[in-house]
Amino acid sequence: MLQKRTAFYVSDRTGITAEMLGHSLLTQFEGVVFTETPVPFVDSLEKAQELLRRIDDARDTDGKRPLVFTTLVDPEISAVVASADALVLDCFEIFIxxxxxxxxxKSSHTVGRSHSAADVVDYHRRIEAVNYALAHDDGVSTRDLTEADVILVGVSRSGKTPTCLYLALQFGVRAANYPLVPEDFSSMRLPSQLRSFRAKLFGLTINADRLQHIRSERKPGSSYATLPNCQFEVREAEALMRQEGIPYLDTTTKSIEEIATHVLHEAKLVRHIY
Amino acid sequence: MLQKRTAFYVSDRTGITAEMLGHSLLTQFEGVVFTETPVPFVDSLEKAQELLRRIDDARDTDGKRPLVFTTLVDPEISAVVASADALVLDCFEIFIxxxxxxxxxKSSHTVGRSHSAADVVDYHRRIEAVNYALAHDDGVSTRDLTEADVILVGVSRSGKTPTCLYLALQFGVRAANYPLVPEDFSSMRLPSQLRSFRAKLFGLTINADRLQHIRSERKPGSSYATLPNCQFEVREAEALMRQEGIPYLDTTTKSIEEIATHVLHEAKLVRHIY
Structure with missing residues (x-):
C-alpha cells in the first residue's frame, strides 16, 4: 500500500519559492501519495500556532509525520514552526x-524583500511588458515592434501566446508574436512587417499530431484542424524559418517555463527576476 | 566601498527555482552589489566544465569568490560544479x-520531473486557463462565467488583467475580470451580468494617487486620469463592494505574486503547481 504524506509549503509571503522547491523535491520520490498544501502569509505567532494544529491534524489523518518546507524570515515564527512534530525543512535559514x-x-532578516512591489521601477516594467504582450499578440499590432525584445513566430497554436505572457510576467521581457499562415508559405517569404526585425525573430514549432489534437479541441471538424493541414503548415513553417535563418524550438514536450527559458537563453536576453 | 559578487543560478532545467530562492536570500544582504546570472540547461559534463570557466572569470573580475546556487539532479554534474572555487550552495541535495x-x-534522481509537460492534463489545464483569461479580460465576454473559478472586479487599472494572467499561468486557475465603471456607481448596483455570480467575485482596489500615476502614463491629460476622478472612482467602487459584501484587496504596494496569492487564499481556491 502506498504511504500518504501531507506536505506544507509555509512562508511569511506568497510561499511560491517554498512550493516550487518542495514540489520539485517531492517529484523525486515515487510510491508516496503527497497532499500538497500551501500556507502563505504566516506572519504572526498566532498563525504559526494555528499551523501547528493543522500539522497535527494531517499527521493524525495520514498516520505519518508531515513534511514542512519553510521560507520564513522571522526567527521567532520560524522557531514555532520548527517545534512541529514533522520533518521541518527550512529552505532559507540553512543557507543564511x-x-x-x-x-x-550579517543578514538583515527582513521579511518580503523579494516579490514585493517596493521596487516600483521593476513593477512598472513588468506591467508594461504584460500590456505590450497583449497589444502585440497574434500579429494584432505591428506598431512599436522596434520596442520588442523578441518576436515569436510560428503556426497558430504552437505556444506563442502563453510564452509571450510568461516572458512578460515572470521576466519583464517585451515579447510580441506573429503567426505564420498559409499565404506566407505559398510565397515562402516572411510577412513584410517582420522583415526589418529579423534579428529579433524566434520560432516555435510543434509536432503535427499534437497540433492536430490542440486545434481539434478549439475548432472540431475544421479543415484547419486536420492532420494533413497540420503536417503541411508545420513542414512549411519549419522550411521558411530554416530558409530565413530564424532559430526555432520544438515546444511539443516542453512546459511554458522551459519554452520561455530556452527563448531567453538562445536569444541571449537578460531576464529580470521579481 | 561596496563589495561586488557574482551569483550563478545553475540548473539542468530552467533554473527558475534556484533563481527565486537564491534571489530572495541575496535580498537579505545589504551593502553588496550582486550580479545575478542564470545558467539553465546544464545537462552535460561539458556544460558543467564551461560553467567552471565562467565562475573563474567572475572571481577574477570581482576579486571575490562567486556564489553558486544549484538545483542539479545528476550527481556527476553536481560534483563537477561543486569543485568550483566558489561558495556552492546545493539547494536540492541538501534536502534529499x-x-x-x-x-x-530512495530518491529517483531523475531530471525534470517538475516543470515538464509530461503531465499533459496539467499542461492542458494551464493553457486553457490562459485562453480563458484572455477571452474574459476586461468584461469582453460574459459568456461562460459559470466556468470561472474567480471573477475579479475593480476600477480600470487596478491590476485585474496581470493578476488574472498570473493566476492562469502560475496556478492553472480560471480567472475572469470585469471593470467597475461610473455607470455602476450612479446606480450603486453591480453590473447585471455579475449578479448571479456574487460568490465568485473578488475586488481589487488601489490608492487614488497611484492610480492617477498609472492612468496618466496610459492616457496623459485625460479626465479619466485626473486625481479627482481617480479618487471618485476608488471611493465609489469600494463603497459598492462593501455594500455588496464583496471581499477586496488593496493592490497598491503588492506584487502580482502577492495579489494572486491573496486572491487564492481568501477565495479558498485550490492552486495547482507546475
Missing part, C-alpha cells in the same frame, strides 16, 4: 549562515 | 537525505 560567513556580513 | 530518511525510500 554559509552566506553570512562568505560575505562577512 | 533527510527526505529519504523520513520517507524510508
Amino acid at each position: 549562515a554559509p552566506l553570512e560567513a562568505e560575505l562577512g556580513i | 537525505a533527510p527526505l529519504e530518511a523520513e520517507l524510508g525510500i
Whole structure:
C-alpha cells in the first residue's frame, strides 16, 4: 500500500519559492501519495500556532509525520514552526549562515524583500511588458515592434501566446508574436512587417499530431484542424524559418517555463527576476 | 566601498527555482552589489566544465569568490560544479537525505520531473486557463462565467488583467475580470451580468494617487486620469463592494505574486503547481 504524506509549503509571503522547491523535491520520490498544501502569509505567532494544529491534524489523518518546507524570515515564527512534530525543512535559514560567513556580513532578516512591489521601477516594467504582450499578440499590432525584445513566430497554436505572457510576467521581457499562415508559405517569404526585425525573430514549432489534437479541441471538424493541414503548415513553417535563418524550438514536450527559458537563453536576453 | 559578487543560478532545467530562492536570500544582504546570472540547461559534463570557466572569470573580475546556487539532479554534474572555487550552495541535495530518511525510500534522481509537460492534463489545464483569461479580460465576454473559478472586479487599472494572467499561468486557475465603471456607481448596483455570480467575485482596489500615476502614463491629460476622478472612482467602487459584501484587496504596494496569492487564499481556491 502506498504511504500518504501531507506536505506544507509555509512562508511569511506568497510561499511560491517554498512550493516550487518542495514540489520539485517531492517529484523525486515515487510510491508516496503527497497532499500538497500551501500556507502563505504566516506572519504572526498566532498563525504559526494555528499551523501547528493543522500539522497535527494531517499527521493524525495520514498516520505519518508531515513534511514542512519553510521560507520564513522571522526567527521567532520560524522557531514555532520548527517545534512541529514533522520533518521541518527550512529552505532559507540553512543557507543564511554559509552566506553570512562568505560575505562577512550579517543578514538583515527582513521579511518580503523579494516579490514585493517596493521596487516600483521593476513593477512598472513588468506591467508594461504584460500590456505590450497583449497589444502585440497574434500579429494584432505591428506598431512599436522596434520596442520588442523578441518576436515569436510560428503556426497558430504552437505556444506563442502563453510564452509571450510568461516572458512578460515572470521576466519583464517585451515579447510580441506573429503567426505564420498559409499565404506566407505559398510565397515562402516572411510577412513584410517582420522583415526589418529579423534579428529579433524566434520560432516555435510543434509536432503535427499534437497540433492536430490542440486545434481539434478549439475548432472540431475544421479543415484547419486536420492532420494533413497540420503536417503541411508545420513542414512549411519549419522550411521558411530554416530558409530565413530564424532559430526555432520544438515546444511539443516542453512546459511554458522551459519554452520561455530556452527563448531567453538562445536569444541571449537578460531576464529580470521579481 | 561596496563589495561586488557574482551569483550563478545553475540548473539542468530552467533554473527558475534556484533563481527565486537564491534571489530572495541575496535580498537579505545589504551593502553588496550582486550580479545575478542564470545558467539553465546544464545537462552535460561539458556544460558543467564551461560553467567552471565562467565562475573563474567572475572571481577574477570581482576579486571575490562567486556564489553558486544549484538545483542539479545528476550527481556527476553536481560534483563537477561543486569543485568550483566558489561558495556552492546545493539547494536540492541538501534536502534529499533527510527526505529519504523520513520517507524510508530512495530518491529517483531523475531530471525534470517538475516543470515538464509530461503531465499533459496539467499542461492542458494551464493553457486553457490562459485562453480563458484572455477571452474574459476586461468584461469582453460574459459568456461562460459559470466556468470561472474567480471573477475579479475593480476600477480600470487596478491590476485585474496581470493578476488574472498570473493566476492562469502560475496556478492553472480560471480567472475572469470585469471593470467597475461610473455607470455602476450612479446606480450603486453591480453590473447585471455579475449578479448571479456574487460568490465568485473578488475586488481589487488601489490608492487614488497611484492610480492617477498609472492612468496618466496610459492616457496623459485625460479626465479619466485626473486625481479627482481617480479618487471618485476608488471611493465609489469600494463603497459598492462593501455594500455588496464583496471581499477586496488593496493592490497598491503588492506584487502580482502577492495579489494572486491573496486572491487564492481568501477565495479558498485550490492552486495547482507546475
